[in-house]
Amino acid sequence: MLRRSCFVAVAILGLAAAQAPRRTVSLVVTHGIVVTVDAGRRVIQDGAVAIEGRDIVAVDTAGTIAGRFRGRDTIDARGAVVMPGLVNTHTHAPMVLFRGLADDLALMDWLQKYIFPAEAKTVSPEFVRAGTRLAALEMIESGTTTYADMYYFEEEIARVTKAAGLRGVLGETIIQFPVADAKSPAESLARTERFAAEFAHDDLITPAVAPHAMYTLDTDTLKACRALADRLHIPVLIHLAETEDEVKTAAEKYHATPAAYLDSIGFWGPRTIAAHGVHVTPEDIKILADRHVGISHNPESNMKLASGTAPVPAMRAAGIAVGLGTDGAASNNDLDMFEAMRQAAFLHKLISGDPRAIPAPVAIEMATIGGAKAMGMDAQIGSLEPGKRADVIVVSMDSARQTPMYDAQSHLVYVTRGDDVRTTIVNGRVLMRDRRVLTLNREQVLAEARAYAEKVRAAVGPEGAGKDE
Amino acid sequence: MLRRSCFVAVAILGLAAAQAPRRTVSLVVTHGIVVTVDAGRRVIQDGAVAIEGRDIVAVDTAGTIAGRFRGRDTIDARGAVVMPGLVNTHTHAPMVLFRGLADDLALMDWLQKYIFPAEAKTVSPEFVRAGTRLAALEMIESGTTTYADMYYFEEEIARVTKAAGLRGVLGETIIQFPVADAKSPAESLARTERFAAEFAHDDLITPAVAPHAMYTLDTDTLKACRALADRLHIPVLIHLAETEDEVKTAAEKYHATPAAYLDSIGFWGPRTIAAHGVHVTPEDIKILADRHVGISHNPESNMKLASGTAPVPAMRAAGIAVGLGTDGAASNNDLDMFEAMRQAAFLHKLISGDPRAIPAPVAIEMATIGGAKAMGMDAQIGSLEPGKRADVIVVSMDSARQTPMYDAQSHLVYVTRGDDVRTTIVNGRVLMRDRRVLTLNREQVLAEARAYAEKVRAAVGPEGAGKDE
Numbered sequence: 008m009l010r011r012s013c014f015v016a017v018a019i020l021g022l023a024a025a026q027a028p029r030r031t032v033s034l035v036v037t038h039g040i041v042v043t044v045d046a047g048r049r050v051i052q053d054g055a056v057a058i059e060g061r062d063i064v065a066v067d068t069a070g071t072i073a074g075r076f077r078g079r080d081t082i083d084a085r086g087a088v089v090m091p092g093l094v095n096t097h098t099h100a101p102m103v104l105f106r107g108l109a110d111d112l113a114l115m116d117w118l119q120k121y122i123f124p125a126e127a128k129t130v131s132p133e134f135v136r137a138g139t140r141l142a143a144l145e146m147i148e149s150g151t152t153t154y155a156d157m158y159y160f161e162e163e164i165a166r167v168t169k170a171a172g173l174r175g176v177l178g179e180t181i182i183q184f185p186v187a188d189a190k191s192p193a194e195s196l197a198r199t200e201r202f203a204a205e206f207a208h209d210d211l212i213t214p215a216v217a218p219h220a221m222y223t224l225d226t227d228t229l230k231a232c233r234a235l236a237d238r239l240h241i242p243v244l245i246h247l248a249e250t251e252d253e254v255k256t257a258a259e260k261y262h263a264t265p266a267a268y269l270d271s272i273g274f275w276g277p278r279t280i281a282a283h284g285v286h287v288t289p290e291d292i293k294i295l296a297d298r299h300v301g302i303s304h305n306p307e308s309n310m311k312l313a314s315g316t317a318p319v320p321a322m323r324a325a326g327i328a329v330g331l332g333t334d335g336a337a338s339n340n341d342l343d344m345f346e347a348m349r350q351a352a353f354l355h356k357l358i359s360g361d362p363r364a365i366p367a368p369v370a371i372e373m374a375t376i377g378g379a380k381a382m383g384m385d386a387q388i389g390s391l392e393p394g395k396r397a398d399v400i401v402v403s404m405d406s407a408r409q410t411p412m413y414d415a416q417s418h419l420v421y422v423t424r425g426d427d428v429r430t431t432i433v434n435g436r437v438l439m440r441d442r443r444v445l446t447l448n449r450e451q452v453l454a455e456a457r458a459y460a461e462k463v464r465a466a467v468g469p470e471g472a473g474k475d476e
Numbered sequence: 477m478l479r480r481s482c483f484v485a486v487a488i489l490g491l492a493a494a495q496a497p498r499r500t501v502s503l504v505v506t507h508g509i510v511v512t513v514d515a516g517r518r519v520i521q522d523g524a525v526a527i528e529g530r531d532i533v534a535v536d537t538a539g540t541i542a543g544r545f546r547g548r549d550t551i552d553a554r555g556a557v558v559m560p561g562l563v564n565t566h567t568h569a570p571m572v573l574f575r576g577l578a579d580d581l582a583l584m585d586w587l588q589k590y591i592f593p594a595e596a597k598t599v600s601p602e603f604v605r606a607g608t609r610l611a612a613l614e615m616i617e618s619g620t621t622t623y624a625d626m627y628y629f630e631e632e633i634a635r636v637t638k639a640a641g642l643r644g645v646l647g648e649t650i651i652q653f654p655v656a657d658a659k660s661p662a663e664s665l666a667r668t669e670r671f672a673a674e675f676a677h678d679d680l681i682t683p684a685v686a687p688h689a690m691y692t693l694d695t696d697t698l699k700a701c702r703a704l705a706d707r708l709h710i711p712v713l714i715h716l717a718e719t720e721d722e723v724k725t726a727a728e729k730y731h732a733t734p735a736a737y738l739d740s741i742g743f744w745g746p747r748t749i750a751a752h753g754v755h756v757t758p759e760d761i762k763i764l765a766d767r768h769v770g771i772s773h774n775p776e777s778n779m780k781l782a783s784g785t786a787p788v789p790a791m792r793a794a795g796i797a798v799g800l801g802t803d804g805a806a807s808n809n810d811l812d813m814f815e816a817m818r819q820a821a822f823l824h825k826l827i828s829g830d831p832r833a834i835p836a837p838v839a840i841e842m843a844t845i846g847g848a849k850a851m852g853m854d855a856q857i858g859s860l861e862p863g864k865r866a867d868v869i870v871v872s873m874d875s876a877r878q879t880p881m882y883d884a885q886s887h888l889v890y891v892t893r894g895d896d897v898r899t900t901i902v903n904g905r906v907l908m909r910d911r912r913v914l915t916l917n918r919e920q921v922l923a924e925a926r927a928y929a930e931k932v933r934a935a936v937g938p939e940g941a942g943k944d945e
Binding site for chain 2: 103104107108109111112114117130141144145148165234285307309310311312313315318333337339340341342345350353354356357359360361362363364366367379405406407408410411412413414417418421422424426440452453454457459460463464
């Protein structure tokens with residue numbers, strides 16, 4: 008009898024659910040393996056995400072979502088993974104136009120013979136727009152939905168980013184010597200302020216203050232950068248302890264580590280992302296943790312430029328929010344965050360001597376919620392949870408190299424590439440659907456980039472690019 | 477007058493060339509950037525390769541080839557790279573069926589809780605055939621044309637490899653304990669001899685003797701392996717100094733390093749490929765160089781399993797032929813040789829602290845002619861040169877992440893993945909054309925692999941695979 012009354016009760020409840028009117032929402036992504044990266048790190052085997060406007064309204068099993076919502080548009084993710092869009096915490100987007108210009112050189116040769124001359128002769132608002140369009144195309148195609156950037160003419164980068172539909176935390180590079188868009192740091196600070204005003208309260212663009220590094224700026228300018236960020240309530244982006252040379256400079260000039268020197272001048276504050284953090288001491292890690300500084304870990308750039316290995320496990324153990332970055336494509340040479348995940352896992356296993364270091368779910372965490380936390384944006388992005396912005400990607404899992412599949416998270420890190428991303432959604436807007444990018448004219452962007460490459464070749468001369476040619 | 481007579485002479489020569497009958501050949505691959513990896517490391521910007529039957533007959537500019545040859549079939553490689561097929565010097569092909577089964581574990585946990593139980597319950601001739609078909613599909617799709625393999629039921633692997641059209645140096649694993657296809661090393665040796673007889677003088681399959689490692693075999697068996705290889709004139713494949721444990725075992729049992737112990741028993745000989753060589757001393761390097769042993773460097777496996785870093789620059793400086801390998805997909809987790817190239821370049825820059833270490837052309841060399849040399853096959857394969865076998869791949873260079881292109885070799889290593897391979901040719905036969913694999917039924921191979929994965933899941937139990945599920 009008990010069993011029978013239970014059956015009746017369940018039947019009535021089922022009927023009530025079936026009869027409740029389904030809410031119409033703008034988009035339902037359904038029947039995927041949903042890797043939420045929420046607090047419980049829930050993975051739903053046959054899951055769905057309901058999206059209304061720019062927001063996620065529900066994440067659940069496909070059955071439950073089908074019972075509660077009707078999508079005006081539906082994306083079938085059968086056999087694929089549905090996960091938060093990837094967060095690239097450090098790049099210099101327009102530098103895609105210099106990718107592979109001169110590899111395998113000593114750092115100073117590379118910068119002084121190639122990158123600096125090329126930048127001096129080619130960087131302009133038009134160049135920056137063309138480069139950002141190419142970078143945006145590549146990011147959309149490889150599942151990056153938010154990126155942090157420092158370069159020149161950053162307001163141009165912001166306009167292109169917004170038009171492409173991507174989310175950006177963007178800062179005008181501030182550096183002591185004259186650059187393409189400013190004769191002095193004061194000019195760059197003024198440009199930052201105008202840029203911040205133009206994009207105040209923008210839904211996609213978060214302006215930032217981006218002092219280049221402690222070794223390329225004097226103390227007064229670094230303090231002015233912090234003051235401006237505090238006054239405008241915007242984030243700060245900076246390079247930190249990328250090379251041993253930087254550590255040497257800090258020791259010689261300030262008798263301190265880069266992190267300790269910056270602490271001593273009151274530079275650190277919340278919503279500050281320090282890129283690299285390769286050569287940091289345990290005391291530096293304590294400072295960064297105490298000041299709630301986020302770290303952008305760039306394993307590929309650090310390997311390719313032979314910079315060293317950031318102590319990521321120790322940083323995480325100290326409670327620091329660590330995100331992943333690609334760095335500029337000139338030193339990587341692409342913007343593929345799946346590569347960054349794989350490399351982070353590989354690198355820290357090797358360096359620690361422990362194959363359990365940075366397991367796949369942690370690499371995924373760093374590429375999503377970790378990066379969001381590092382930038383103080385984890386209330387908005389970085390996981391699939393109701394109330395967050397709908398930054399969602401659908402990732403194919405049906406290639407030969409992804410077959411068979413025992414564990415979706417392992418596959419995302421160890422056998423998946425950016426090219427497997429099928430669909431990219433930012434702020435509820437579909438930017439790429441079934442590999443077709445909807446917000447950029449792909450052929451035009453590629454043709455424009457190739458045309459700029461001719462100018463770059465001319466700028467560096469015959470000794471430079473095109474060694475084969 | 478002089479100029480005029482020159483003009484006339486050139487015109488006559490030109491006329492003669494135009495009038496000379498063009499030789500008809502089976503296939504011309506034309507208008508690609510031809511990366512020959514020949515002795516001069518020639519790169520031809522608008523180049524072509526003429527193929528007759530199984531052999532390359534000419535490699536030159538597209539114009540010259542067009543003047544001399546007419547192809548019964550033509551492949552237009554405009555905008556793409558044409559290069560030698562990649563040589564994977566170490567894998568265990570059927571282990572693709574275990575890829576991602578249990579990642580991020582300590583080595584012994586991984587082997588003893590997952591891989592060994594799964595192998596004990598699932599490895600059979602049918603399993604090995606299904607796994608090899610999947611591996612062959614993945615290799616063809618990612619530009620590998622020759623691979624070295626050690627596993628069980630190797631004659632089954634050979635039959636599938638030959639049917640798929642790939643070139644293989646294949647050896648039955650010989651190990652002290654009972655395995656799926658042999659109760660003892662003696663049985664494995666007998667199986668090796670039968671296998672070698674079946675494929676003697678085969679154009680694609682080179683049988684090999686494959687003792688597992690010095691720590692899993694006794695001295696008598698290792699000597700018997702060498703004797704069999706010498707008697708049959710076939711290559712030898714072995715693991716060497718992959719982990720610190722192996723070094724410890726050698727020290728305890730033989731008071732020598734693994735390389736020195738194997739030397740002391742007369743094991744080393746020509747056409748011997750030692751996989752890994754992570755923990756080798758300068759004296760070991762001298763032994764390996766003196767004995768003309770080839771090394772298979774497996775950077776991804778060595779990083780993922782935290783094995784350590786092989787001293788590849790020192791090995792190359794000592795004159796050792798070093799090739800690249802992926803290792804089995806269970807510890808990588810794919811068979812993509814482009815990843816192996818990138819990883820080799822990244823890893824040795826980081827470890828040496830020198831961004832000039834293993835530049836892109838050297839990574840390409842190791843993945844092609846280096847691997848061929850390590851296996852004693854450089855007279856037949858590893859470069860695009862007249863008289864060599866026509867093992868050729870065409871690699872797309874038109875993705876966003878490959879735009880712009882300043883240097884084809886840099887792009888091959890730093891921004892290209894296996895998925896960019898468009899066409900794969902082995903022994904003059906087109907195995908994949910414009911991404912369509914012609915020698916395997918793709919959907920059937922994938923379905924069969926997924927079916928085997930169910931058996932693997934059952935074999936390792938609920939604690940094992942499918943942690944998400």
